[in-house]
Amino acid sequence: MTAPTADLRKPYITPYAEETVELPLTFVHVAGVDWLTYRDTLPGEFMFGVLWARCGNRQDGTVLWSMVHTLRQRRCMLKGLCRVCGRPAADPETGRLWWVLASPPPTDGAAPWPTVSPPTCREHIAEALTACPHLRHGSPFVCTVSDYTPIGVLANLYGHDDDGRLVETRHQMAIGLDDIHLLPRALATQLLVSLRDIRPEAV
Known part of the structure; x- marks a missing residue:
């Protein structure tokens, strides 16, 4: 995946090669x-009943444009922070959260809609549309939401091969937080949330 050509800020949720850890x-x-x-295992590495992938936090070096930093993505989701700048994404006047989806939800906006993409504050929507490969190659849908709820994780599943060695068996699979059969074998990489009261917005 090629990097954006514009001299843009490195999005808060974008990892660097130097943040990759064992x-x-x-x-x-x-x-x-x-x-x-x-x-x-360190305190806090299990959340929502699942193990989370470790990441460094240097934010310096070679940018991995097409990837997502696990812990910064999760922090944005839990605290309603902007994927670009890492600051609150709520509209100061309405309290609604600004969001950019890769494509419009196939509903009237009333039904909950799942996503692993964090919010984007209004100030940085244009920047997100340029910097994020996932958004650049989709049909971006700008909206606000009244609320959202964690419902699952994007994760890699692990097991043992015939020789008893630990191996990855599934890559980047969506798993619900109530899936007690899969969560024990999962390594979470992104938090999946359900958006509610989605309203299309002009910017």
Whole structure:
């Protein structure tokens, strides 16, 4: 994937090659279930009942334009922060959150709609449309939402091969937060939320 040609700010959720870290994954057997974990698990690495991918936080070096920084994406989702600048994305007058989707939801906006794309503050919508490869090659839909709820994760699933070695069995699979059969084997990379009360907006 080619990088944007304009001299743009590096989006807050975009990772750098230097932020890639080792993932010392293993399984532990707990109450009859094999749980994916790290050999040196740290506090906070499990959230919503699933293990999260580790990332560095240098924000310096080679930009990986087509990828997403796991922990910054999750932070934006949980706190309603802009994917570009990392500051609050809520409209100061209405309190509604500005959002840019890669394509219009196939509804009238009333039904909940899932996405892994974080909010985008109004000030940086144009920048997001230029800098994000996913948005550049879609049919962007600018909107505001009244609320949203975490409903799942985008994750890689792990298991063992015939020789007992830990291997990835599925890549970037959407898993619901209530899927007790898959969450123990998952390594979450992005938080999936459901948007409510979606209104198209002009900018």
